[in-house]
Amino acid sequence: MRYRRITALLAASVLILSGCSGFSGKRDQTYTDTLFDTVVNVRIYDAADDSVLKGCEELCKKYDAMFSRTAEDSEISRINNAGGAPVEVSEETITLIEKGIYYSEMSNGAFDITIGSISSLWDFKAESPSIPDAAAIADAVSHVNYKNIMIQDNTVRLLDPYAKLDVGAVAKGYIADRLRDYLEEEGIDHAMIDLGGNIIAMGSKLDGSDYNIGIQKPFDENGTPITSVKLSDKSIVTSGVYQRYFEQDGKIYHHILDPATGYPCENNLYSVTIITDSSLTADALSTTCFLLGYEKGMNLINQLNNVDAVFITNDNQIHYSKNFQHKQ
Numbered sequence: 001m002r003y004r005r006i007t008a009l010l011a012a013s014v015l016i017l018s019g020c021s022g023f024s025g026k027r028d029q030t031y032t033d034t035l036f037d038t039v040v041n042v043r044i045y046d047a048a049d050d051s052v053l054k055g056c057e058e059l060c061k062k063y064d065a066m067f068s069r070t071a072e073d074s075e076i077s078r079i080n081n082a083g084g085a086p087v088e089v090s091e092e093t094i095t096l097i098e099k100g101i102y103y104s105e106m107s108n109g110a111f112d113i114t115i116g117s118i119s120s121l122w123d124f125k126a127e128s129p130s131i132p133d134a135a136a137i138a139d140a141v142s143h144v145n146y147k148n149i150m151i152q153d154n155t156v157r158l159l160d161p162y163a164k165l166d167v168g169a170v171a172k173g174y175i176a177d178r179l180r181d182y183l184e185e186e187g188i189d190h191a192m193i194d195l196g197g198n199i200i201a202m203g204s205k206l207d208g209s210d211y212n213i214g215i216q217k218p219f220d221e222n223g224t225p226i227t228s229v230k231l232s233d234k235s236i237v238t239s240g241v242y243q244r245y246f247e248q249d250g251k252i253y254h255h256i257l258d259p260a261t262g263y264p265c266e267n268n269l270y271s272v273t274i275i276t277d278s279s280l281t282a283d284a285l286s287t288t289c290f291l292l293g294y295e296k297g298m299n300l301i302n303q304l305n306n307v308d309a310v311f312i313t314n315d316n317q318i319h320y321s322k323n324f325q326h327k328q
Contacts, residue, residue, distance in 0.1 A: 031056045035064040036172055037125075038196025042179060045190040045206055052186045056179055063178070066093055067171045069116060069164075076165050080116060084161030088154055092174075097149065097156060100170050103284040104146035106300075111288040112259040116164025117143040121262075124255050129246040131253060137262035144259045172198040173237065173283025180279075193279075197238055200279050204232040215310055218242045218270035227310065227318055231275065237282035239290045240271030240312075256290055267293040273310040274301075281307070294319070 031053045033040040042056045068074040072081075075089040100113030117140040121132035148159040158165070172195040179193050180200050192211065193200040201211040210232045214225030219242045229236065241254035241264075258265040272289045274282040285307065289297030294311055301309040302322040311319040 026050075029053050031060075033057065033060060035060050036067075036175070036195060037168075038172070039194075040196070041192075041194040043192045043194075044183070044188055045192075046188050048186065048188060052183070052188065055182060055186070059179060059182055060175065063092075063171070063175045066090065067096065067167055067175075069120070069166050069168065076167060079156050079158060080164040082158070084158055086150075086152070086155040086157040089156055091154065094151060094154060094156065096167055096170060096174050097151065097165065099174070099280060099284065100165075100167055101146055101149060103170070103288050107288045107292060109146065109259060110291040110296075111169065111284070112144050112146050113165055113167060113170070114144050114146050114148065114158070114163045115257060115259050116166035117141075117162065118257050118259065118262045119166045119168070120164060122253075122255070122257065124244040124246060124253075129253075131248060132262075141260070141262040169239075169287040170280055170284050172196060173235070173278070173280035176200050176235065176279035176283075197243075198235070198279055198283055199237070200235045201231055201233065215271070215273050215312075216240070216242070218312060218316065226312060226316065229275065229310075234275055234277065235279035235282045236273060236275045237279065237286045238271050238273040239286035242270065256287065258291065265291055268314050269294055269297075270312045270314050270316070272297060272312075274307065275309070276307040285309075 027047045029044050029048060031042045040060055044052065065071065066075050069076055071077060075093045079087045079089065097113065104112050118137065121136055121140055123129055143160050143162045145160065148163050150157040150159055176193050176195050176198050180202060183191055183202060189203045190206055191202040199213060204210055210230035212228055212230055213236050214228040215238060217224045217226035218240060239256060241252065241256065243255065245252050245254035254264045256265045257263065269290055272286045274285045276282050289300060289309065292300060294313060298311060298319065298321060301307055308324045309321040313319065
């Protein structure tokens with residue numbers, strides 16, 4: 001068994017509800033940090049040398065420096081600020097951008113990795129967040145088109161000099177996958193990687209049972225779960241309107257921005273949770289399916305192998321992908 005649906009209400013957003021406890025010293029170690037605009041938590045349940053956690057820290061800081069949209073010296077920022085000139089970057093940045101292009105093509109632009117011109121206008125963490133100027137949004141939308149990305153060897157060029165990459169919908173997933181690869185190389189079989197809700201459950205709990213992961217009830221101030229799943233050796237990622245938002249004139253403005261309008265995506269979804277092997281896949285698909293909407297998003301998931309989803313609509317109803325309930 002890899003995972004199964006359970007109906008008990010046991011936890012939040014995507015949140016680890018029950019893990020391994022009762023170990024001390026070298027056997028239960030945690031690395032916690034604030035990077036990628038979120039809280040990073042890597043917990044190793046196996047016995048491990050201190051250097052393994054240090055390696056996790058080094059990897060996280062390396063990728064934070066490479067992929068940040070706001071750090072001026074990151075590889076993504078150098079591409080964005082090059083005015084259309086080719087920029088030489090690392091192989092990993094090329095890989096990440098290619099993944100972004102793949103999901104942009106898969107969704108026919110509903111998801112678009114060049115949404116940076118739009119996302120840079122919205123500040124959901126400001127003390128008093130506000131709606132950007134309408135003219136600025138309209139101009140930003142005109143520069144969103146993933147087809148303007150040109151990759152040649154180890155260089156990236158934006159054919160529109162005003163276009164901007166934003167890899168936020170794929171980067172945490174990519175980084176979580178790399179952390180898992182590193183831990184596996186270090187001989188770790190049991191660990192939990194959590195990058196702000198991008199969760200990878202490595203192996204099972206030490207007693208052989210599954211991890212219990214909750215999916216948050218939308219807008220619940222206490223983080224109460226609306227449902228939960230049990231899983232081992234899987235990644236689970238949720239994209240939801242309640243994760244970052246502000247309210248103005250009685251309307252909610254959330255952080256999942258529509259490349260076609262420049263404004264928060266409007267449909268009947270509260271959240272999309274994806275469960276699969278790769279955290280990058282789960283990360284990208286959760287955003288992509290949200291932008292596609294319930295019907296198109298669910299149809300996409302039902303065509304994919306080894307990918308399952310939980311959609312929560314704005315009536316707080318839970319919808320499972322076609323094969324989900326057969327995972328017993």
